[in-house]
Amino acid sequence: MTERVNTDAAASDSPVFNERGLIPAVLQDAETGEVLMVAWMNRDALRLTQETGQAHFWSRSRQTLWHKGATSGNFMNVREMRMDCDGDTLLVLVDPEGPACHTGRQSCFYRALDRERRVSGYGGKGEAASSGSPGAGEARRGILDELFAVIRDRKRKRPAGSYTSQLFDAGEDEILKKVGEEAMEVMLAAKGEGDERLVSEVADLAYHLLVLLAWRGLEPVDVAAELRTRRR
Numbered sequence: 001m002t003e004r005v006n007t008d009a010a011a012s013d014s015p016v017f018n019e020r021g022l023i024p025a026v027l028q029d030a031e032t033g034e035v036l037m038v039a040w041m042n043r044d045a046l047r048l049t050q051e052t053g054q055a056h057f058w059s060r061s062r063q064t065l066w067h068k069g070a071t072s073g074n075f076m077n078v079r080e081m082r083m084d085c086d087g088d089t090l091l092v093l094v095d096p097e098g099p100a101c102h103t104g105r106q107s108c109f110y111r112a113l114d115r116e117r118r119v120s121g122y123g124g125k126g127e128a129a130s131s132g133s134p135g136a137g138e139a140r141r142g143i144l145d146e147l148f149a150v151i152r153d154r155k156r157k158r159p160a161g162s163y164t165s166q167l168f169d170a171g172e173d174e175i176l177k178k179v180g181e182e183a184m185e186v187m188l189a190a191k192g193e194g195d196e197r198l199v200s201e202v203a204d205l206a207y208h209l210l211v212l213l214a215w216r217g218l219e220p221v222d223v224a225a226e227l228r229t230r231r232r
Contacts, residue, residue, distance in 0.1 A: 015046065016088040022058060023090055027100060030079045030093040036100035037108040039068075041090065053078050055092060074098035095228055098221050099145055106145050144220055147207065151214045167211055175215055178208045 055076035069075030
């Protein structure tokens, strides 16, 4: 059983809600195309999403409206909303301010099913394998989030023997010095060495820039927000 938002059942531009008054919403990163999460909207959640420009959902477990990011700060800024051909599923294109998943991952879809179980359709509950190789979105963005989480943890705990801890102990001047050194290494690699060396040096520079952000109490999402502002 489904019902449309309005009384015009033939209207092609009206979302179709199920018998519980809900419609699934698939959130996709508008820049990378990565699928971030799936949640449910009721009429109020859809209205609030359209009015505020940030994703709102209906929590089936808590039976209440849910503003994504209200407690975590990981808001999903809506760029565009689309319906599928039947009108019973929404595609929400967003600019995420941080990870979509409660685990801290950029996307909720970070686990790969075992190939044999996926093909055969058998194998008990079909648990997801977590060994894995990251998907394209995970490689593009998730690894930076994971690395930054480790860096912040090192800043807080300062474990002995950690290079990151040593940088934080040394202070801002040492961190800035390392950023400058790594930037020079990038230029030298670009001018006289191969692509593999260049990628390695860029990775070193990226790491030290993340350390600098953490030292200043900033996050990669702050840089992303600035880039989005410039793009607009």
